[in-house]
Amino acid sequence: MAELRALVGVKRVIDYAVKIRVKPDKTGVVTDGVKHSMNPFCEIAVEEAVRLKEKKLVKEVIAVSCGPKQCQETLRTALAMGADRGIHVEVPESEAERLGPLQVSRVLTALAQKEKAGLVLLGKQAIDDDCNQTGQMTAAMLDWPQGTFASKLTLEGDKVTVEREIDGGLETIRLKLPAVVTADLRLNEPRYATLPNIMDYEAARALGGHESQPPSSPVCGPPAFACSSLPLYLQLVPIGTRTCFLSSSNHDFPS
Amino acid sequence: MLRLCGGRLAAQLGSLHGSLQKPACGSVRGVLSCIDPSLGLNDVQKEFQKVAFDFASREMAPQMAEWDQKELFPVETMRKAAQLGFGGIYVRSDVGGSELSRLDASVIFEALATGCTSTTAYISIHNMCVWMIDSFGNEEQRHKFCPPLCSMEKFASYCLTEPGSGSDAVSLMTSAKQQGDNYILNGSKAFISGGGESDIYIVMCRTGGPGPKGISCLVVEKGTPGLSFGKKEKKVGWNSQPTRAVILEDCAVPVANRIGNEGQGFLIAMKGLNGGRINVASCSLGAAHASVVLARDHLILRKQFGEPLANNQYLQFKLADMATRLVASRLMIRNAAVALQEEREDAVALCSMAKLFATDECFTICNQSLQMHGGYGYLKDYAVQQFVRDSRVHQILEGSNEVMRMLISRNLLQE
Numbered sequence: 001m002a003e004l005r006a007l008v009g010v011k012r013v014i015d016y017a018v019k020i021r022v023k024p025d026k027t028g029v030v031t032d033g034v035k036h037s038m039n040p041f042c043e044i045a046v047e048e049a050v051r052l053k054e055k056k057l058v059k060e061v062i063a064v065s066c067g068p069k070q071c072q073e074t075l076r077t078a079l080a081m082g083a084d085r086g087i088h089v090e091v092p093e094s095e096a097e098r099l100g101p102l103q104v105s106r107v108l109t110a111l112a113q114k115e116k117a118g119l120v121l122l123g124k125q126a127i128d129d130d131c132n133q134t135g136q137m138t139a140a141m142l143d144w145p146q147g148t149f150a151s152k153l154t155l156e157g158d159k160v161t162v163e164r165e166i167d168g169g170l171e172t173i174r175l176k177l178p179a180v181v182t183a184d185l186r187l188n189e190p191r192y193a194t195l196p197n198i199m200d201y202e203a204a205r206a207l208g209g210h211e212s213q214p215p216s217s218p219v220c221g222p223p224a225f226a227c228s229s230l231p232l233y234l235q236l237v238p239i240g241t242r243t244c245f246l247s248s249s250n251h252d253f254p255s
Numbered sequence: 256m257l258r259l260c261g262g263r264l265a266a267q268l269g270s271l272h273g274s275l276q277k278p279a280c281g282s283v284r285g286v287l288s289c290i291d292p293s294l295g296l297n298d299v300q301k302e303f304q305k306v307a308f309d310f311a312s313r314e315m316a317p318q319m320a321e322w323d324q325k326e327l328f329p330v331e332t333m334r335k336a337a338q339l340g341f342g343g344i345y346v347r348s349d350v351g352g353s354e355l356s357r358l359d360a361s362v363i364f365e366a367l368a369t370g371c372t373s374t375t376a377y378i379s380i381h382n383m384c385v386w387m388i389d390s391f392g393n394e395e396q397r398h399k400f401c402p403p404l405c406s407m408e409k410f411a412s413y414c415l416t417e418p419g420s421g422s423d424a425v426s427l428m429t430s431a432k433q434q435g436d437n438y439i440l441n442g443s444k445a446f447i448s449g450g451g452e453s454d455i456y457i458v459m460c461r462t463g464g465p466g467p468k469g470i471s472c473l474v475v476e477k478g479t480p481g482l483s484f485g486k487k488e489k490k491v492g493w494n495s496q497p498t499r500a501v502i503l504e505d506c507a508v509p510v511a512n513r514i515g516n517e518g519q520g521f522l523i524a525m526k527g528l529n530g531g532r533i534n535v536a537s538c539s540l541g542a543a544h545a546s547v548v549l550a551r552d553h554l555i556l557r558k559q560f561g562e563p564l565a566n567n568q569y570l571q572f573k574l575a576d577m578a579t580r581l582v583a584s585r586l587m588i589r590n591a592a593v594a595l596q597e598e599r600e601d602a603v604a605l606c607s608m609a610k611l612f613a614t615d616e617c618f619t620i621c622n623q624s625l626q627m628h629g630g631y632g633y634l635k636d637y638a639v640q641q642f643v644r645d646s647r648v649h650q651i652l653e654g655s656n657e658v659m660r661m662l663i664s665r666n667l668l669q670e
Contacts, residue, residue, distance in 0.1 A: 017312075037305075073298075080302060192310055195340030195353040198302045 004155075004177070006049040006058045007117035008083065009108055010042040010065050012074040013128040028097075038074045041123025043081075044183040047190040048153060049121050050082035057155045060084045062115055066104050068093045079201050080193035087111065100129075105137035112142060117178065119160070124149050124182040135182035145175040151186040290547060290578050292365060292585065300362055303355070306339060307363045311370025311541075316638075319371035322495035323641055326487075328452050329374055329495060330410075336378060337407035341367070344382055345530070346389040350397050351405030357530060357592040361537040365585075368541020372645035375541065377496040379534035380448050384411035384457050387527045388474065391515040400455060400474060409454035413531075414444040414501050415524055421445075422658050424459075425467050425521065429503060431460040436510055438462065438473060440481070440503040446652070450499030451484040453477065457514070458503070459524050467521035474512040481506030492644030529595055529603055531653050532610035536588050536617075539649045542642040543581050543617035546624035549639050550574060553628050570627065577620045584613035604666040611659035614649040621646050 014020065015035040023030055038046075052058040063078035065071040066089040075086035089107050091099055112120050120142075125132035139146035147153075147162030151170070154161040164171045165184050175181075293301050314332050322329055336342070344360040346352025355363075360382065367375040385404045389397055403409040420426045429442025440460055447456070456475040463469030475482055485500030515523050551574060554565040564570050591609035594602040621643040625632035632639050650656050 076298070076302065077305075192306050192339050193302065194338065195303060195306070195344070195355065196348075198299065198306070199353070199355075202299050 004052075004058045004118040005060045005062060005115060006052060006119045006121055007108065007112050007115060008042070008045050008049045008061060008063050008078065009104070009120070009122045009134065010046060010063050010074050010078050011039040011123070011126045012036050012065060012067060012071050013039045013126055016040060016127055036070065036073070038077050039123050039126045039128075041125060041127075041183055041185070042074075043123075043190040044185070044187050045121040045123050046078050046081050046083060047188045048183055049119075050191075051188065052119075052153075052155060053082065053084075055155075058119065062087060062117065064089065064108065064111055066099060066107055067091050068096050076201070077193060080198045081191060082197070101131045101133035101137055105134050105141055108134070108138045109141040112138070112178075119155075119177065120144075120180040122180070122182045124184050135180055139180035142178070142180065144178050144180050146180045146182075147173055147175050148182040149184040150181050151184050153181060153187065290544065290581055292362070292544060295589075296362065300359060303359060304362050304366050307341075307366035308369070310336060310339065310341075311367045311375075315367065315370025315374060319374075319495070319638065319641060320635065322371060322374065323492075323645075324494075324635065326494045326497070328449075328497055329371075330452075333374065333378060333410075334407045336367070337405065341378060342381070342407045343385045343389070343401065343405035346382075346385050346401060346405060350389060350401035352385070352389065352401070357533060357596040358589055360530075361533055361588055361592045364534050364537040365541045365544070365588075368538040369545040371495060372538050372542040372642060373493045373495040376493065376535060376538045376645070376649070377448055379538060380413055380531065381407070381411050383527050383531040383534065384413050384455065386530065387413075387457060387472070387523055388514060390526075391472070391519070391523050395511070396474070396514065404455065410449055410452060411455040411457065412447050412449040412453040412501070413527065414447050414456050414458040416445050416447075417443060418445045418500075422655055424524070425470075427459060427461060427470065429458065429460040431462045431471065431473060431508070433462070433510065434507075437507040438510060438513070440473070440475070440506040440508055442503050443485075444501040444503075446488070446498055447501045448493070448496050448498055450497060450501050451487065452497050456482070456501060458501070459520050462517050462520075468518045470520035470524070471517045472514040472520035472523045473508050474514060475503070475506065475508050476512075479506055479508065491647065492641070493648055528654060529606045532606045532659075533588055533592050533595065535649050535653045536584070536610045536613040539614045539617035539646045540581070540585055540588060542646040543577075543584065543620040546621040546639055546642045547574070547577050547581055549637075550577065550624035550627045553631075557629075564627070573623060573627070577623055580616045581620055584609075584616045587612050601666075604663055607654070607659040607662040610653065611656045611663070614646070615656060618643070618646045618650055 013036060014029070014031065015037045018035055021030045046063065049058060049061040053061050061083040063075055063083040063086045065074050068091060071088050075088055079086050108120060120138060122135045124135065135148055136146060147160065147164060149164045149166065150162045151165045152163035158177045159174050160177060160179055160181065161172060161174045162181055164173065165186070293304055296304065314335060318329065321327065340353040341363060343352035344355050344363060345357060346354065348354040364375055364379050367378065381404070385401055388400050392400070404411055415424055415427070417427050417429060419428060429440060429444065431438040431440050440458065442460065444458065454477045458473050458475050459470055460473055461469050462471040481504050483502045483504070485502060488498040490498060554570055554574065555563055557564045587609040591602070591605040594605045621639065625639045625643050628637060628639055631637050634640070
């Protein structure tokens, strides 16, 4: 069986069904009190990773989310879908607006190396900013091959065949692992979390001990294109493994 | 009435097309408002609710009109729901259930009912039946009947009502005379949801003398000689589930299929109904919630006299009343669910009150929402009329609202 670890990035965005309203000061859209959920393309990425695990081609699925503490809801959903571990890279609310693809790809790069992931699966783009940059940047920083807009993924040994949806039609490429793949709409149909899965995760959470882990040292240096010159210090907060629930010394999770 | 609008109707209809059969719960996931059903729930319950809402909007809402108009029993969709754990929500996990609480079940049924009230009501009846076997059956019966029911490989029906005994359920006459290892059943049951399609029938019958102590509970399997069904009834609503009479003519049922002891049947039936009442009230809640959301969307969209209906104070006040009664109903139901799961003394009365209040109020809410839609509300292209028709019967079955008043007054006057 493979020793392959899949790192899946998930983003918490405004729910796709919500009617967006622009803030009165025109600086953005209203996010307070608005329903958020996992980016649909990230759901597809998680689903693909879980399917690979079920086929025993991937050993462990690690979900990652960057942002304020509400990101843990999104990680919880990923865990209920079948991910093994969730890592919340906590960014304080005040800094969260400056968080963009460049910063996130730096985080994912560092995590992929730290967790020794062989496959990084992301959604092709987020439905709030439509940047379509994180996957590509991450691949460049890691110096790994990339298969973006994947509508089909086949893992064979140390190669992954990716069928991509491009302007001219479909393109099939073969990448040597480790690689970055971004999911497009037709890659799969994400599963619903089942009640037993949700309960399993919650039971594990209740039973598990609380281990303190001090915040790690800054994961990445100053973001190159940030408006402010303050470096973005990020705290790694691993949460919700299937066997135990870890929390950092600084944060109490809601029970 | 629609011809009055003349040529502008086409344009109006085009702009209103968006709300045609739009999954009502889609708008639910918008800005936090006072009627948000996730308020007051813990994180786990919010997760279940989310799954149930997603399932309702993707798998049920797009098809609810077709199921109603073609009278289709959506077996595949219900089996998908069962795969998520909705087949035996408060049944113990060793036989395939999800082992959740009554409150969790109420939250789930409320969410599913926004997708299709009639189908959810059937799923809740099925849940009640599995629970009865799980709670009162012996280990053999639990392991034989519950697993295929929890996965909805098999469907179950609850058979108490007879042509001659509705509210006066105790006076039921279906007889079960013991002959060796079997009971021989004779009689008929009326208005059985799932009748003819279900594989398992939980039949309350008379094994002893008159009165409640003479009633026992038997599991009759489809295909047993002597078990037959009447014609499929034509109903105003609940059309996604078949309703038939269940006829027993010298039907031999093994004594091993008796759930609980002889004479315990009525108790089992009534205990099942306490939860069943919360469930059916939760279905009303889902219908009413969807109707309020549809009404709200319509008021914002539709213009008359040069402005959106939403600017009209009468309609604003009416919407506020509907929302208030919706939340009041929800609180009554959730409170009763907690009382039931904690086995409190007042649980029976609270379940009756919740069923009475919520089914009446929620039907009115659906009806008022239809009125707000004007002529469009009366068209089958729009979902609101189906919520009205489907929720109407909740005031009648699982113990009519008149019987609920009997139970409540009995509790008060016995003191």
